[in-house]
Amino acid sequence: MPAFQTSPGMRDILPADTGRWRRLNAVFADVVGAAGYGQIITPLIEDVGVFTRIGEATDVVTKELYAFEDRGGRHVSLRPELTASVCRAFAQHRPAALPWKVWYSGPNFRQEKAQRGRYRQFDQVGVEVLGVDDAHLDVEVIALAAEFYRRLGLTQVNLVVNSLGEPEDRAAYVAALETYFADADLTEQSRSTLAKNPLRVLDSKRTEDAEAIAGAPKISDFYSTEAAAHFDMVQAGLVRLGIDFVVEPKLVRGLDYYRRTIFEFQGGTLDSAQNALGGGGRYDGLVEALGGPATPGIGFALGVDRTLLACEDEGVFAEESAPLDAFVVDVVGGQEAAAVTAELRNAGLSADRGYDNRSMKAQMKLANRSDARFAVIIGEDELAADSVVVRPMARDAGDQQTISRSDLISHLKETLDLS
Numbered sequence: 001m002p003a004f005q006t007s008p009g010m011r012d013i014l015p016a017d018t019g020r021w022r023r024l025n026a027v028f029a030d031v032v033g034a035a036g037y038g039q040i041i042t043p044l045i046e047d048v049g050v051f052t053r054i055g056e057a058t059d060v061v062t063k064e065l066y067a068f069e070d071r072g073g074r075h076v077s078l079r080p081e082l083t084a085s086v087c088r089a090f091a092q093h094r095p096a097a098l099p100w101k102v103w104y105s106g107p108n109f110r111q112e113k114a115q116r117g118r119y120r121q122f123d124q125v126g127v128e129v130l131g132v133d134d135a136h137l138d139v140e141v142i143a144l145a146a147e148f149y150r151r152l153g154l155t156q157v158n159l160v161v162n163s164l165g166e167p168e169d170r171a172a173y174v175a176a177l178e179t180y181f182a183d184a185d186l187t188e189q190s191r192s193t194l195a196k197n198p199l200r201v202l203d204s205k206r207t208e209d210a211e212a213i214a215g216a217p218k219i220s221d222f223y224s225t226e227a228a229a230h231f232d233m234v235q236a237g238l239v240r241l242g243i244d245f246v247v248e249p250k251l252v253r254g255l256d257y258y259r260r261t262i263f264e265f266q267g268g269t270l271d272s273a274q275n276a277l278g279g280g281g282r283y284d285g286l287v288e289a290l291g292g293p294a295t296p297g298i299g300f301a302l303g304v305d306r307t308l309l310a311c312e313d314e315g316v317f318a319e320e321s322a323p324l325d326a327f328v329v330d331v332v333g334g335q336e337a338a339a340v341t342a343e344l345r346n347a348g349l350s351a352d353r354g355y356d357n358r359s360m361k362a363q364m365k366l367a368n369r370s371d372a373r374f375a376v377i378i379g380e381d382e383l384a385a386d387s388v389v390v391r392p393m394a395r396d397a398g399d400q401q402t403i404s405r406s407d408l409i410s411h412l413k414e415t416l417d418l419s
């Protein structure tokens with residue numbers, strides 16, 4: 001066992017898997033870029049206050065922050081999510097044109113108990129739109145996430161939506177929940193959740209809590225006229241776009257600042273405790289809490305790790321191996337390979353080579369393992385004649401050919417159909 005290994009909940013993503021990460025990000029950038037969203041890159045470290053504004057009653061803030069004092073005595077934290085950072089950026093830069101539509105991608109850090117699909121460093125892709133309250137925007141944002149999953153090839157993703165109403169509706173509902181749960185049969189853990197954040201009791205997956213939760217008051221009985229109208233428009237918009245969804249009155253979201261529309265995408269193939277592929281909703285008050293003007297917002301964050309697990313389960317969006325165009329084998333000292341690989345790469349072809357002046361046999365073995373389309377071989381005879389041997393490898397039929405060095409690039413491009 002080596003002296004050092006990744007810390008609990010942290011992983012290396014190795015070259016065999018990083019291609020999928022890159023492609024996933026590219027698909028996401030494509031989908032949201034085509035809808036007018038611009039990329040935002042915020043720091044991994046912020047003043048801890050940026051994140052405590054998310055809500056003192058959330059696990060993310062109370063238990064999971066990687067917060068510390070830096071050498072300048074500043075209280076900072078690794079970011080646990082990106083919505084707060086985006087709102088901080090909005091309050092700081094005050095973009096004039098609204099709505100401000102941004103997308104992001106990158107790692108977050110939460111000191112959680114690690115298990116499959118739950119890590120301490122995990123990546124998300126997401127969007128936030130600030131400055132507009134229109135229900136059509138809720139539909140647009142949900143539709144973008146749905147389109148992203150569709151483009152990955154996922155079919156077993158279920159969209160659940162709910163509305164938490166206006167802040168006053170929500171407050172009345174929370175009071176009703178408190179009264180109801182006070183006499184209900186709840187587990188010890190849920191009792192303690194009740195004291196901190198009554199809405200989150202609805203989130204309990206413990207079977208002992210199920211009966212009490214099933215009989216709990218429903219948020220829909222507390223909607224104001226505006227909240228009901230907004231939610232109706234969102235549902236009508238989703239129907240109009242042909243996006244399937246289920247209204248789940250017990251859906252709540254972890255963070256305190258949500259209002260009106262909230263939604264979650266659940267992976268049909270994942271364990272229920274980790275089946276949330278991503279989610280989001282409309283929020284108010286966060287920009288203001290971070291020193292900006294009162295600004296409505298809506299967004300979502302989708303977990304990259306769980307999305308890729310769902311892809312594996314469904315057998316879609318597999319790693320694609322892109323074979324190299326050429327592997328250069330030089331048995332006359334290595335200088336020729338250096339020159340030829342550089343020429344090939346500069347001409348836009350992908351090429352690798354053998355090192356350490358190893359034997360022909362050893363280098364051909366490497367060429368095979370590299371899965372290159374062609375081996376380009378330079379021995380004494382070729383050096384003398386200013387030529388190379390081009391040998392098709394496993395993927396291509398045909399005999400090897402000796403061609404002049406100066407024709408190599410055009411020959412390969414033609415054979416690879418790249419010209």
Ligand code: AMP
Pocket residue numbers: 081110112117118119120121122123124254276277278279280301302303304305306307
């Ligand atoms: P949240 O920011 O908590 O709303 O989470 C949004 C999405 O990020 C979730 O649905 C997950 O897919 C993903 N996610 C959240 N926490 C973790 C974690 N600890 N490990 C892996 N993915 C996570």
